[in-house]
Amino acid sequence: MSRIPTTVVTGFLGAGKTTLIRHLLENVNGRRIAVVVNEFGDVGIDGEILRGCGIENCEDEDIVELANGCICCTVADDFLPMMRKLIDRPNPPEHILVETSGLALPKPLVKAFTWPDVRTRATVDGVIALIDADAVARGRFAPDEDALAKARAEDPTLDHETPLEELFEEQVACADLVILNKTDLVDAAGLAAAEAAIRADLRPGAKIIHAAMGGVDPSVLLGLGVAAEDDLNSRRSHHDDMADGHDHDDFDSFVVRGDAVAGPEALVAALEPLIAAHDILRLKGVVAVAGKPARLIVQAVGPRIQAYFDRPWRDGEVRATSLVVIGEKGLDQAVIAPAIQAALA
Ligand SMILES: Nc1nc2c(ncn2[C@@H]2O[C@H](COP(=O)(O)OP(=O)(O)OP(=O)(O)O)[C@@H](O)[C@H]2O)c(=O)[nH]1
Numbered sequence: 001m002s003r004i005p006t007t008v009v010t011g012f013l014g015a016g017k018t019t020l021i022r023h024l025l026e027n028v029n030g031r032r033i034a035v036v037v038n039e040f041g042d043v044g045i046d047g048e049i050l051r052g053c054g055i056e057n058c059e060d061e062d063i064v065e066l067a068n069g070c071i072c073c074t075v076a077d078d079f080l081p082m083m084r085k086l087i088d089r090p091n092p093p094e095h096i097l098v099e100t101s102g103l104a105l106p107k108p109l110v111k112a113f114t115w116p117d118v119r120t121r122a123t124v125d126g127v128i129a130l131i132d133a134d135a136v137a138r139g140r141f142a143p144d145e146d147a148l149a150k151a152r153a154e155d156p157t158l159d160h161e162t163p164l165e166e167l168f169e170e171q172v173a174c175a176d177l178v179i180l181n182k183t184d185l186v187d188a189a190g191l192a193a194a195e196a197a198i199r200a201d202l203r204p205g206a207k208i209i210h211a212a213m214g215g216v217d218p219s220v221l222l223g224l225g226v227a228a229e230d231d232l233n234s235r236r237s238h239h240d241d242m243a244d245g246h247d248h249d250d251f252d253s254f255v256v257r258g259d260a261v262a263g264p265e266a267l268v269a270a271l272e273p274l275i276a277a278h279d280i281l282r283l284k285g286v287v288a289v290a291g292k293p294a295r296l297i298v299q300a301v302g303p304r305i306q307a308y309f310d311r312p313w314r315d316g317e318v319r320a321t322s323l324v325v326i327g328e329k330g331l332d333q334a335v336i337a338p339a340i341q342a343a344l345a
Helices: 017-026 045-051 075-087 106-112 133-137 145-154 163-173 188-199 228-234 264-278 333-344
Strands: 004-011 033-038 063-066 095-099 122-132 177-181 207-210 251-258 282-287 294-301 304-312 321-328
Touching: 004 017, 004 106, 017 033, 017 045, 017 095, 017 122, 017 177, 033 045, 033 075, 045 063, 045 282, 063 075, 075 106, 106 122, 106 163, 106 228, 122 133, 122 163, 122 228, 133 177, 133 188, 177 188, 188 207, 251 333, 264 282, 264 294, 264 304, 264 333, 321 333
Parallel strands: 004 095, 004 122, 033 063, 033 095, 122 177, 177 207
Antiparallel strands: 251 321, 282 294, 282 321, 294 304
């Protein structure tokens, strides 16, 4: 029996994973692809966005959401049973794409493909890491040298990497192919700086390509034929010694809900200073706009906010707003949630 090739798409929060997958689905020319989407946080926005695209040949049942936390920590409980279900379909997919949460470690997922009943029927075609070239060029994942020196002086035994740096390195170090995405937001110097920042973490032989809005030909991404599950040792991880993956206590997330807002511009203008003031890493969600038949998708990655109408509300669908907010531990929900509520009013 041939094994179903599965591509693992990793990358930090907001790097462009869903955008890449959407582009792939639009360009695979009728190939039957199933997408497994995992998100950090209680509300699944990515699955909603993909389903909202209306791509031909992409049925709702082909987008499977895995909630309940980060996929890397719930492999046995969630991911494996779901893979078995997908594989056992009477008409199984020809290819599977797994979009990990932006905070997930890819290696535990790759390891899941060594489980006997999955190993015989699916294989990791390749691990693709999406990188936000703009964020990397601006030093978001680089160590803060001053803080590092201070921490070293205070306690030389401390683990000096921030959770952000660690995740970033781990995602790059597991990849067969790295996509430096968002090239439209950087100049040549920025792109070179981003590339230099990831080189040290790359696995030998891993390739780097450049893209904007995930615009890469599917033939470049699919069919790598790497069988990454057979090559786990070359995928360095900070967490190899831990029995059960890692925990996500370094990050916080909560959801803010509300009714219809007056308009996108006012909402974006109100969110901008909030995001900057509270160092919100990621904010995304579905927004109802008064008098508009379509729902608004709001996306913020660091300081950049995007808002666009994606599809009309369906009959019977509750026209409400829900926004997921993600940041590093200590995110001040008691202050931020009411402030976002006020922006929604
Ligand atoms: N300018 C620019 N924006 C991009 C590009 N790729 C993605 N984006 C935007 O970045 C935001 C996040 O994109 P997503 O595709 O949702 O990112 P993600 O990695 O799936 O996000 P999480 O699932 O939350 O980790 C959206 O507003 C996208 O439109 C790009 O190449 N250039």
